[in-house]
Amino acid sequence: MIDIKLLRNDLSKVVANLARRGFSFDSSWYAEQEERRKVLQIRLEDLRRQRNEGSKTVGQIKSGGGDSAGLAAEMERLTRIDHELEVTQNEFRKIEGELEAFYLTLPNLIEASVPDGVDATQNIEIRRVGEPPQFNFQARDHVAIGELLACMDFAEASRIVGARFVVLKGVLAQLQRALINFMMDIHVAEHGYEEVYVPHLVNQDSLIGTGQLPKFEAELFKIDKTADWYLIPTAEVPVTNLARDRIFRIGELPKRWVAHTPCYRSEAGSYGKDLKGMIRQHQFEKVELVTITTPDHSGDALEMLTAHAEAILKKLELPYRVMLLCSGDTGFASTKTYDLEVWLPGQNQYREISSCSNFRDFQARRLHARWRTRSQDKPEWVHTLNGSALAVGRTLAALLENRQDEGGRISIPELLRPYLGDRPHLVADGGHD
RNA sequence: GGAGAGAUGGCUGAGUGGUCGAAAGCGCUCCCCUGCUAAGGGAGUAAGGGUGAUUAAGCCCUUCGAGGGUUCGAAUCCCUCUCUCUCCGCCA
Numbered sequence: 001m002i003d004i005k006l007l008r009n010d011l012s013k014v015v016a017n018l019a020r021r022g023f024s025f026d027s028s029w030y031a032e033q034e035e036r037r038k039v040l041q042i043r044l045e046d047l048r049r050q051r052n053e054g055s056k057t058v059g060q061i062k063s064g065g066g067d068s069a070g071l072a073a074e075m076e077r078l079t080r081i082d083h084e085l086e087v088t089q090n091e092f093r094k095i096e097g098e099l100e101a102f103y104l105t106l107p108n109l110i111e112a113s114v115p116d117g118v119d120a121t122q123n124i125e126i127r128r129v130g131e132p133p134q135f136n137f138q139a140r141d142h143v144a145i146g147e148l149l150a151c152m153d154f155a156e157a158s159r160i161v162g163a164r165f166v167v168l169k170g171v172l173a174q175l176q177r178a179l180i181n182f183m184m185d186i187h188v189a190e191h192g193y194e195e196v197y198v199p200h201l202v203n204q205d206s207l208i209g210t211g212q213l214p215k216f217e218a219e220l221f222k223i224d225k226t227a228d229w230y231l232i233p234t235a236e237v238p239v240t241n242l243a244r245d246r247i248f249r250i251g252e253l254p255k256r257w258v259a260h261t262p263c264y265r266s267e268a269g270s271y272g273k274d275l276k277g278m279i280r281q282h283q284f285e286k287v288e289l290v291t292i293t294t295p296d297h298s299g300d301a302l303e304m305l306t307a308h309a310e311a312i313l314k315k316l317e318l319p320y321r322v323m324l325l326c327s328g329d330t331g332f333a334s335t336k337t338y339d340l341e342v343w344l345p346g347q348n349q350y351r352e353i354s355s356c357s358n359f360r361d362f363q364a365r366r367l368h369a370r371w372r373t374r375s376q377d378k379p380e381w382v383h384t385l386n387g388s389a390l391a392v393g394r395t396l397a398a399l400l401e402n403r404q405d406e407g408g409r410i411s412i413p414e415l416l417r418p419y420l421g422d423r424p425h426l427v428a429d430g431g432h433d
Numbered sequence: 434g435g436a437g438a439g440a441u442g443g444c445u446g447a448g449u450g451g452u453c454g455a456a457a458g459c460g461c462u463c464c465c466c467u468g469c470u471a472a473g474g475g476a477g478u479a480a481g482g483g484u485g486a487u488u489a490a491g492c493c494c495u496u497c498g499a500g501g502g503u504u505c506g507a508a509u510c511c512c513u514c515u516c517u518c519u520c521c522g523c524c525a
Contacts, residue, residue: 009487041483045494052494055506059451071505078505247443372443377462379480 001103001365008034017109020116020327025106033099040092047085054078104214108362110327111336117326123339124326129310130319132343137406141346142397143277146172148408149428152278163275164267164282171426172396176285178419179392179399180260183287183312187389191308193258193289198238200261204228206241209367211333211359218268221282231264235288236386243292243369248382250373254301255292258389260285278393279351285392291385294371295361298383302358306338309354309389315415318398319343321350335360340390342398353394356387 007014007030015025054074061071115124146152151172157165168176187193201223207213207230212220223229232238239259248255263286274280289308293301306322313320325337334357341350361381364370370379403411410426417424 005487038483041494045483048494049492051505056451058505063451075505082505249443 001362002106002109003361003365004103007103014109018107020110020114021107021330022118022328023107030102033095033102037092037095037099040088040095044085044088044092047081047088051078051081051085054081101214104208104366107332108335108359110330111358111360114330114336115324115326116328118328119326120329122326123329124324126322126324126338128319128321129314130317130343132319133345133402135345135404135406139345139401140404140408141277141344142400144346145400145404145408145410149410149426151428154277164280166278166281166393174420175399175426176392176396178416179395180285180287182315182416182419183389183392184258184260186312186315187258187287187289187308191256191258191311193256196239196242196257196259198235198242198259198261200232200238201229202232202237202241204230206237206244209244210237210240210363211366212237215332219266221264221266232261233265234263234388235259235261235286236290239288239290240292240363240384240386241367242290243364243382243384244367246369247379248292248369248371250294250371253292253294253371253382254297255290257290257292258287259290260287260392262286278397281393284394286388287390287392289356289387289389292369293383293385295380295383298358298360298385301383301385302336302338302356305385305387305389306340306356309340309356309387312390312395313340313342313353315413316395316399317413318395318402320353331355331357333357333359333362335362338387342394344398344401345404346397346401351394352391353398354388354390357385359384359386 002014011027011031015027018025055078058071058074058078061074115122117123140148143152143154149171151168151170153167153169154165156167160167184195188195204213207220212233220233221231223231238261239257242257243255263284265282267280267282270280278284289305291301291305310320310322320340320342323339323341325339330337337355337357339352340354340356342353343349344351360383363384364381367384369382369384371382372379399413400410403413405411408428412420412424412426420426
């Protein structure tokens, strides 16, 4: 949620900022509603004040002191006020409910350093790291390699459940598990994150807190059986919600959490995209970094978090580039986002493997997550950030495609080998050479 | 799944219809005293919002798990829900 005071006091600034995203703000509707809200609120509060004062008088009369002659008349007057109060209150609640709902649909403001643009084609490449490998044979994509290794089966998954799932077996199932442990260990031991294990189901409030609801319901899997539970689309939701309703002491910040979870996405609206392979699935594994920080440090925290995600790619010797998303491509809740794109020889292009965002106080307002220096200070909103480090399925695909040889062997990056029994290659049949 | 108890400010905890936004303690802040330290004394200390001159004082409204109800008036009475704890059952 963006700052309502800013909205009330500097509407044109908000409208102009959101226009950078291509978001059109109906400011005349808003101004009208807001004016009505104001009038109703003043009226409502005045009626309440009258009632409170009158009730106090009645109390004084009844408890002995005072003129009991006026009692009946006073109580009658208060009953009339109560009636008017009820009417006014209903009107006020209705309009306030509408405004609340509207606020939840407003995206975050874009940071000044984010370039203007309408879509992904206008994202800015910040840097490139590593060289795409040169093959003297036709590079296979990960689907073909998976087939060759006989360890990746989409047909089986579709019999079990349907399209956009995969079954991994043998060396590839092990590779995925190795990657998860590898990433977690680095973030904990080298980058100083606290490992957390969290629920994979969350309620509506949590999803509103991080911004997936109410706008993006279509992208979520909802559990039919219970009132308001959803499968998590990312660990961002349960992990960031650890900060909900909390007031952090200054010494506790920054909080840096890392979690591995499966992620479930309906992928509504992506029909026809990435139909083949592990790039876009209903279920995938991800290691997620979350940072809770004071406002003055969130800018640096974004650079740091991005560097931590990059560290994984470097250690895995995967070529990638860092993209600064333009205003039109930046996500709903984010003020600034870096995407990491890994080179996929099978597709002959860079593809997103991580997305690192600074939400500033947008999620904090929805979550009611605050901090303060001393117990008598006024609490302020924290800033929240998160980033994938990394999407595991895509990392697995990238390793297969970048590190294949003509015979279909996959060389294992040096630093990953301890997680795979120190073998230097993956080969078919689950064996090693 | 069954039975019972509970949910109050940063924390512990009192409060069963009116002067309670809430005793007391802890914590924290400031001041005084004590030549250090320890101890002692005093004052202050919930959040959100409206109005005000957009960041003042003042005035006002809301909030005692959430939602509804009774009443002139609800932390307090009634209903529904959520969560926590204890015991029993079941279970990885």
